[in-house]
Amino acid sequence: MPKPSQKVVALVCAAGVGSRMGLSVPKQYMKLGSRPMLVHTVRALSAVERISDLVVVVSPTDAYIDEVIPLLPANVRVLRCGGRERAESVVNGLVAAGFPGDAWVLVHDAARPCLRPGEAGQLIDAVLTDETVSGGILASPVADTVKRTDENRRIVETVPRKALWRAATPQMFRVRELIEALSGDLIGITDEASAMERLGRPVRIVQGRTTNIKVTEPADALLASLILGDTAVVPVRVGQGYDSHRLVEGRPLILGGVTVPFELGLDGHSDSDVLLHAVTDAVLGAAALGDIGQHFPPSDPKWKGADSRILLEAVVALAADKGWKVVNCDATVVAERPKIGPHMPAIRASVARCLGVSEDVVNVKAKTNEKMDAVGRLEGMMAQAVVLMARTEA
Numbered sequence: 287m288p289k290p291s292q293k294v295v296a297l298v299c300a301a302g303v304g305s306r307m308g309l310s311v312p313k314q315y316m317k318l319g320s321r322p323m324l325v326h327t328v329r330a331l332s333a334v335e336r337i338s339d340l341v342v343v344v345s346p347t348d349a350y351i352d353e354v355i356p357l358l359p360a361n362v363r364v365l366r367c368g369g370r371e372r373a374e375s376v377v378n379g380l381v382a383a384g385f386p387g388d389a390w391v392l393v394h395d396a397a398r399p400c401l402r403p404g405e406a407g408q409l410i411d412a413v414l415t416d417e418t419v420s421g422g423i424l425a426s427p428v429a430d431t432v433k434r435t436d437e438n439r440r441i442v443e444t445v446p447r448k449a450l451w452r453a454a455t456p457q458m459f460r461v462r463e464l465i466e467a468l469s470g471d472l473i474g475i476t477d478e479a480s481a482m483e484r485l486g487r488p489v490r491i492v493q494g495r496t497t498n499i500k501v502t503e504p505a506d507a508l509l510a511s512l513i514l515g516d517t518a519v520v521p522v523r524v525g526q527g528y529d530s531h532r533l534v535e536g537r538p539l540i541l542g543g544v545t546v547p548f549e550l551g552l553d554g555h556s557d558s559d560v561l562l563h564a565v566t567d568a569v570l571g572a573a574a575l576g577d578i579g580q581h582f583p584p585s586d587p588k589w590k591g592a593d594s595r596i597l598l599e600a601v602v603a604l605a606a607d608k609g610w611k612v613v614n615c616d617a618t619v620v621a622e623r624p625k626i627g628p629h630m631p632a633i634r635a636s637v638a639r640c641l642g643v644s645e646d647v648v649n650v651k652a653k654t655n656e657k658m659d660a661v662g663r664l665e666g667m668m669a670q671a672v673v674l675m676a677r678t679e680a
């Protein structure tokens with residue numbers, strides 16, 4: 287008897303419509319970062335060395351795949367033979383692909399874009415080296431306590447979870463055996479493995495990573511983007527700000543919105559609050575909204591003598607409008623004189639009020655410049671700030 291083939295191929299099922307996501311495009315085409323979900327999924331599988339042939343099954347009426355094909359690895363074949371049910375799509379795809387009946391096929395779901403090539407490789411190794419099984423699937427242990435209920439949602443039983451697994455994909459079987467299993471009665475069949483189990487074929491579990499999630503709900507898409515390391519969706523941003531003003535006679539000294547008694551004051555178009563200007567630029571920086579001069583040009587008479595608290599509040603509102611809120615702020619004022627320490631509680635409270643946050647997330651430090659340079663000679667003051675902001679919506 288000839289030795290059975292150890293050829294390994296793969297099929298990505300992308301014929302669904304993903305109605306649960308409430309999207310205008312089928313979910314396999316929604317963008318995760320810069321690429322459609324399907325591209326992430328196919329690239330992960332195509333990076334698995336053992337897989338010699340990879341096909342993607344889409345619906346014959348799919349209007350989006352043509353735009354995505356240039357983003358797929360060149361050796362991937364797209365087959366427009368999807369059916370109404372997943373099983374039908376898989377069978378049609380296996381037949382249309384012309385895979386040898388005794389080849390091994392990994393069937394993978396387009397909605398699992400976070401698969402790591404390494405875990406697919408472990409599945410392949412495990413199945414190829416275990417002669418007692420007809421195939422295998424990636425799965426992860428159930429971590430939650432599982433309850434069974436009656437029709438009134440009263441708990442009937444706590445199901446021991448020790449032997450429970452969450453089935454994922456890829457799922458790996460011989461092509462011919464899988465076609466046979468999926469061609470029978472499909473009532474209660476929710477994955478390829480369950481069809482094989484029904485025929486009494488032994489299927490083994492290979493523990494995969496819990497990050498191989500199925501994108502079903504909008505929140506899953508955000509999580510998937512994070513798992514894929516898409517920095518555009520990282521929900522925090524940092525911003526930095528710097529400002530300096532000259533010290534002159536005949537002007538009040540205003541720091542963080544607080545008037546500090548001193549014989550000199552900061553010169554400039556507005557109230558010249560060097561600390562609030564640095565903080566304002568840090569907020570604008572975190573939200574990628576430019577700088578203070580763009581929003582409040584010194585050439586505009588409207589801002590002459592302006593209260594910088596109002597400018598900062600306006601910028602915080604602008605950032606909020608873009609979906610960013612302040613997490614915390616840390617700032618440093620560099621001033622040779624006067625001593626700022628006694629005024630610090632008031633300054634900190636004032637900055638917090640402008641930022642719309644509590645005082646315990648605001649820190650302001652004061653330093654001298656050790657008599658060095660212009661600041662050290664009392665010609666001016668400078669301030670620096672960093673602000674962390676968090677996304678307010680998914």
Ligand code: MG
Pocket residue numbers: 529530531554558559560563
């Ligand atoms: Mg300024």
